[in-house]
Every structure is written in C-alpha cells, then in structure tokens.
Amino acid sequence: xxxxxxxxxxxxxxxxxxxxxxxxxxxxxxxxxxxxxxxxxxxxxxxxxxxxxxxxxxxxxxxxxxxxxxxxxxxxxxxxxxxxxxxxxxxxxxxxxxxxxxxxxxxxxxxxxxxxxxxxxxxxxxxxxxxxxxxxxxxxxxxxxxxxxxxxxxxxxxxxxxxxxxxxxxxxxxxxxxxxxxxxxxxx
Numbered sequence: 001x002x003x004x005x006x007x008x009x010x011x012x013x014x015x016x017x018x019x020x021x022x023x024x025x026x027x028x029x030x031x032x033x034x035x036x037x038x039x040x041x042x043x044x045x046x047x048x049x050x051x052x053x054x055x056x057x058x059x060x061x062x063x064x065x066x067x068x069x070x071x072x073x074x075x076x077x078x079x080x081x082x083x084x085x086x087x088x089x090x091x092x093x094x095x096x097x098x099x100x101x102x103x104x105x106x107x108x109x110x111x112x113x114x115x116x117x118x119x120x121x122x123x124x125x126x127x128x129x130x131x132x133x134x135x136x137x138x139x140x141x142x143x144x145x146x147x148x149x150x151x152x153x154x155x156x157x158x159x160x161x162x163x164x165x166x167x168x169x170x171x172x173x174x175x176x177x178x179x180x181x182x183x184x185x186x187x188x
Contacts, residue, residue, distance in 0.1 A: 043081035046149065049170035051077060051163040067160050075155025077163055082147035082174055090148050094126065094141045097150055101137055102130075112139075119169045123149075127168075138164055144173035 013028035015021060043061050050056065054065040054077065061081035067073045083093065098112065112128045117140070119125065125142035138161060139152040149171060153164040 043083055044147065044174055046082050046147070046174050047170075047172040048079065048151075048167050051160075051167060054163065065163075067155065067163070073155070073157075075153065075157065075160045077153045077160075077167065078151065079167070080150040082149050085143060085146060085148055088148060090126065090141050090143045093148050093150055094128070094139070097139055097141070097152065098128070101139065101152065101154070102132060117165070117168055119171055121171065121173055123171060123173055125149075125168050127164075140164065140168055142168070142171065144175060146175045147173070 011028055011031050013024040015024045045061060051065050051067075053068040055070060056063050056065045058064075063079045065077040065079070067075040067077075070076075080097075088096075112130045114126055114128050117125045117127050119142075123142045123144055125140045128139045128141075130137050134156055135154055136156070137152060137154045140150070142149045151164065151167060151171075153161060
C-alpha cells in the first residue's frame with residue numbers, strides 16, 4: 001500500500017540464493033536511499049512568459065508546452081517547479097535531469113555543450129545542449145538566492161529554440177532578488 005501524494009517508486013530485489021540475501025538487501029537499501037523523490041521539499045511554481053501559440057498541460061507541478069502544430073510537431077518545452085537551494089544544488093539538479101532526459105546513466109556521458117545565459121532579471125542559467133536519437137535537447141538550469149529552476153526544450157527540429165530563450169528571459173525569481181554575486185555584500 002502506498003500512502004501520500006503521487007510521488008512514489010517501487011524498488012524490488014529478488015534472489016533465490018540465501019548466500020545473496022544480505023547483498024541484495026544492501027543493494028536495494030542503497031537504491032532507495034538515493035532516490036530523488038523530493039518528499040518534504042516545498043517545490044514552487046514560478047512566473048514566466050508562456051510561449052506564444054503553444055498549448056500547455058500540467059501534471060503535478062510540471063508544465064509541458066507543445067509547439068504549434070502538435071501532434072504533427074513534437075517539440076515540447078518542459079518547465080519544472082523551482083526547488084529550494086537548501087535541498088538540491090544546481091549541479092545536482094543538472095545531473096538528475098540529464099539522466100532523466102537521456103533515459104539511462106550511460107547516455108549521460110555523451111557530449112553536452114554548455115553556455116551561460118543571463119536574463120533581464122539578472123538570473124544566470126546554464127544551458128546545456130545535446131542530441132539523442134534524432135532529438136535535440138536544450139536543458140536550462142538557473143538559480144536565485146533561494147531556488148533552483150529547470151526548463152528544457154526537446155524536438156527533432158530545434159527551430160523553436162527561441163521559445164526557450166524568451167521563456168528563460170522572462171523567468172521572475174520567486175524571492176524577487178537577483179542572482180547572488182560576490183559583490184552583493186557591498187550593496188548594503
């Protein structure tokens with residue numbers, strides 16, 4: 001029986017050989033201990049401009065925007081809720097999403113190219129690009145003082161990349177402050 005929200009995972013370890021019981025138990029425990037379900041973490045929706053002409057659907061707190069021409073045009077923009085920085089760093093979230101996007105840890109080792117984008121509100125996003133089985137992907141991870149933000153666009157034809165850029169540029173930080181800087185202590 002599962003009790004709680006929709007966020008769950010089932011991990012099963014099976015062995016018939018008693019010599020492997022303890023090893024199997026330890027392996028399952030290690031997998032469960034490392035699952036990134038974010039239970040108890042207050043994820044937050046944030047404001048951003050919706051892509052013009054795109055159709056959005058939301059499941060839980062993740063919004064998926066389908067490009068004009070859907071279902072013939074399969075490009076989509078996925079916007080995750082912001083996570084508190086104290087629960088996860090931008091680099092950790094990047095690694096988790098790279099693994100999710102690539103469907104297996106082995107694919108994460110493929111070539112990702114990175115660039116930095118600074119928005120009109122002073123937020124800095126790391127935009128990573130790759131191609132997986134004829135699908136182009138651009139993953140954007142940004143942060144402000146309190147939260148980490150994640151958005152990505154994927155599709156065979158990446159001509160809709162302007163939608164990602166426009167959406168990133170309009171992301172409004174939840175706490176209303178700009179991205180932390182080494183010089184911020186001089187501003188007070």
